[in-house]
Amino acid sequence: MKLSRLDIVGFKSFADKVTLNFSDGITAVVGPNGCGKSNIVDGIRWVMGEQSAKHLRGGKMEDVIFSGSESRGPMGMAEVTLTLKNDGRVPSEYANYEDIAVRRRLFRDGQSEYYINKTQVRLKDVHDLFLGTGVGTRAYSMIEQGRIGFIVNSKPEERRFLIEEVA
Amino acid sequence: MKLSRLDIVGFKSFADKVTLNFSDGITAVVGPNGCGKSNIVDGIRWVMGEQSAKHLRGGKMEDVIFSGSESRGPMGMAEVTLTLKNDGRVPSEYANYEDIAVRRRLFRDGQSEYYINKTQVRLKDVHDLFLGTGVGTRAYSMIEQGRIGFIVNSKPEERRFLIEEVA
Amino acid sequence: SRDRFQEAFNATNAMFQKVFPRLFRGGEARLELMLEGTDDVLESGIDIISQPPGKKLQSVQLLSGGEKALTAVSLVFSIFLIKPSPFCVLDEVDAPLDESNVARFNELLREISQVSQFICITHSKKTMECADRLYGVTMEEPGISKLVSVDLRRAEKVPEGSIIAP
Amino acid sequence: SRDRFQEAFNATNAMFQKVFPRLFRGGEARLELMLEGTDDVLESGIDIISQPPGKKLQSVQLLSGGEKALTAVSLVFSIFLIKPSPFCVLDEVDAPLDESNVARFNELLREISQVSQFICITHSKKTMECADRLYGVTMEEPGISKLVSVDLRRAEKVPEGSIIAP
Ligand SMILES: Nc1ncnc2c1ncn2[C@@H]1O[C@H](COP(=O)(O)OP(=O)(O)OP(=O)(O)O)[C@@H](O)[C@H]1O
Ligand SMILES: Nc1ncnc2c1ncn2[C@@H]1O[C@H](COP(=O)(O)OP(=O)(O)OP(=O)(O)O)[C@@H](O)[C@H]1O
Numbered sequence A, B: 001m002k003l004s005r006l007d008i009v010g011f012k013s014f015a016d017k018v019t020l021n022f023s024d025g026i027t028a029v030v031g032p033n034g035c036g037k038s039n040i041v042d043g044i045r046w047v048m049g050e051q052s053a054k055h056l057r058g059g060k061m062e063d064v065i066f067s068g069s070e071s072r073g074p075m076g077m078a079e080v081t082l083t084l085k086n087d088g089r090v091p092s093e094y095a096n097y098e099d100i101a102v103r104r105r106l107f108r109d110g111q112s113e114y115y116i117n118k119t120q121v122r123l124k125d126v127h128d129l130f131l132g133t134g135v136g137t138r139a140y141s142m143i144e145q146g147r148i149g150f151i152v153n154s155k156p157e158e159r160r161f162l163i164e165e166v167a
Numbered sequence C, D: 001s002r003d004r005f006q007e008a009f010n011a012t013n014a015m016f017q018k019v020f021p022r023l024f025r026g027g028e029a030r031l032e033l034m035l036e037g038t039d040d041v042l043e044s045g046i047d048i049i050s051q052p053p054g055k056k057l058q059s060v061q062l063l064s065g066g067e068k069a070l071t072a073v074s075l076v077f078s079i080f081l082i083k084p085s086p087f088c089v090l091d092e093v094d095a096p097l098d099e100s101n102v103a104r105f106n107e108l109l110r111e112i113s114q115v116s117q118f119i120c121i122t123h124s125k126k127t128m129e130c131a132d133r134l135y136g137v138t139m140e141e142p143g144i145s146k147l148v149s150v151d152l153r154r155a156e157k158v159p160e161g162s163i164i165a166p
C-alpha cells in the first residue's frame, strides 16, 4: 500500500480544499508557525479512524471542523480523503482495486460518515484496512510534534507496545 | 543582586573546573548536542538548593557527581559556587557584603555541605537568601529544555503558582 | 493576602495584554480567573485566552507548537516586567519558533535584558548574535565538558571557522 | 504469541545495535527485557541502554535533549527496517538536533526512504533539501491554510526569495 494523495476540506484551518500528491521517497512540509503543518498530520490520523479529540488537540470532535477566521464564518462539515495505491499488500477484499480511497466526514450535528471507494462503511472496516499494514494511528509510524523524546522518557512497560506492533 | 560568576567542578560532565563570568544583558551558551549546556542550568538549580534528583534528570542525588568517561574514573565530589554582586536588594544580614558566594558540595558517601561566603550554613539559609529575590528554583525565572510549552499545556490550577510568585 | 493575589493577577493580565501583541505583531490575549466550585481566588485556576492575529478565538490547546511557545514566552516576559527577578535562564525556548518569530523573540529579549540578566541556551545563530557574551561548550575530550569564551562586545562577529560558529 | 514477541524483540534489538552507532558515529546501545515480578515476556517492560561515543554507560534519563531525540529516532528507524510500514510521518523530530546530527539524520532518512514513504514536517533547510517533493503551507489569508507545491526533482533549488525559502 502506497500513499498517493490526500484531500482536505473544512478540516481545521483548511477551509478551502487542498490536495497533496505524494511521490516515493520523502515529502517535506514547511511553513511558518501556526500555518497548518501539524493540522495535515491530524488530518491523516483522523481519516485513519482516530477517535480521541484530545489526540487531535481538541476538546470535542467538532473542534476539527473549520471554526471560522477573520474573514469567514464557520463551516458545517470537515472531510478528509486519503487515497492509497494498491501494491499487493492489502487485505483480500480490496485486492482488485488499483486505488483505495478512504474518506471520513463529520457534520456539526455530530453525524460522522466513513467511505472506502465511495461505498459507505463502518469505522471497524477502516480500522481493519489499516490494521494489517502496521500504520495504526498509535504506532511507531506517526511521531507527533514534541513527542520524539517521549519514547525515551516513558516507563519501560509503556514501551512494550513498540515491540508488540512488530510482533 | 546580580549574577557575577559560576564555578563548577566535579558536577555532571564538568570533571575539570570551569568558570563562567556573567556580564549585564544576555549571556548565550552554545555547543553541540550532549556537550554539557543543560548541565550548566542543572548546576545553577542545584547550588540554589534543588532537592529533587529527578528534577536534575537523575535517579539519586549522587548522579550529579562526575561518574567517569572513556579516559577518566569517577570523582568523589561535586561542587558548584554561584557568586552574586550585592546591588542593595539582598536580605539584611548580607547587606555589608559586596559579593555573596553560595557554594554547595556533595560527596559520594551522601554527605552534603552548603556555604555562604566560606561560612558553612544550612539549606534553609540558602533558600532564605534566594526566596525574597523571585528566583526560587521552581519559579518563572528558570525554563528547562522542552518545558516552554508546559505553561500553556498545563491545567488552570497548575498555573496559579505563576501569579503566586508575583504576589 | 487575597488582595495581593488579585492585585498581582490584574497587573500580570494587563502586562500580558501588552506583551502578547508585541510578540505576535497583533492579535490579543488575556488571563481569566477560573472560580469553579469556589469563590476564593487563592483556590482558583488561571485560564489563558490567546488569539493570534487573523484567527478566531479558540482554546489554547488548538494552537500550534510555535504559537504555544510564543504565548508562554509572552506570559513569562510579562511576569518578568512586573517583578523583575535578578536573572532568568532559558534553555532552548526558541527551538519551536520559525525565523521571523525568533527575530521577534530576540528583539524583546534584548529590551528586557536591560532590566535583568539572561542566560540563554540556544542552537539559533540569530539568538547568539544578539548576546553580549557567548560561551561555547565543547567535549574535545569525550565525556568531559570544557568552556570557550568569546566577549561579543569587543570581539568581531564570531569568525566562520571558529569553535563557536556552528 | 510469546515466541513471536521474543522473536520481534530480538530482531528489533539486533537492528537497534546497528542503527544507533550509525546515527551517533560510534557508541553502543541495546534493549533489555525487564521481567520485574513476572516471568511472562508479554508483561515485561523494555529498558533502553544508550551509550553515546566516549561516554560512560548511564541511565537514559541523564542523556541530553538531543541525545534522547537521536536515541528515539534510532529505535523508530530500527523498527521501520524490520517491519517497514507503508508510510511514516515525522513532525519536527529534527528540532532538538544540532547541525551535524541533522545531517546524520537526513542521511539515514534518505536511505530508509527507499523502502517507505516519509512525510517530514521541518523548519530545517538541510532537511528540506533532501526531500523529493516539497509543500509549503501558507496563511496569506489569515486563518486559512493554503498549499504551494514544488517538485524538487525537477525544480532548481528553491530560489532564495520564493515563498518556500524560509
Ligand atoms: N477547527 C479549526 N478551525 C480553524 N482553525 C483551526 C482549527 N483548528 C486549529 N486551527 C488553527 O490551526 C493553527 C495551528 O496549526 P498547526 O498546529 O498545524 O501549525 P503548524 O504549522 O504546525 O505550526 P508550528 O510550526 O508552530 O508547529 C492554530 O492557529 C489554530 O488556530
Ligand atoms: N554525573 C555525570 N557524569 C558524567 N557525565 C554526565 C553526568 N551526568 C550527565 N552527564 C552527561 O552529560 C550529557 C548531557 O549533557 P547536557 O544535557 O548538558 O547536554 P546539552 O549540551 O544540553 O545537549 P542538547 O543540545 O542535546 O540539549 C550526557 O551525555 C550525560 O552522559
Ligand SMILES: [Mg+2]
Pocket: A037, A038, A145, C064, C065, C066
Ligand atoms: Mg506543528
Ligand SMILES: [Mg+2]
Pocket: B037, B038, B039, B145, D064, D065, D066
Ligand atoms: Mg540541553
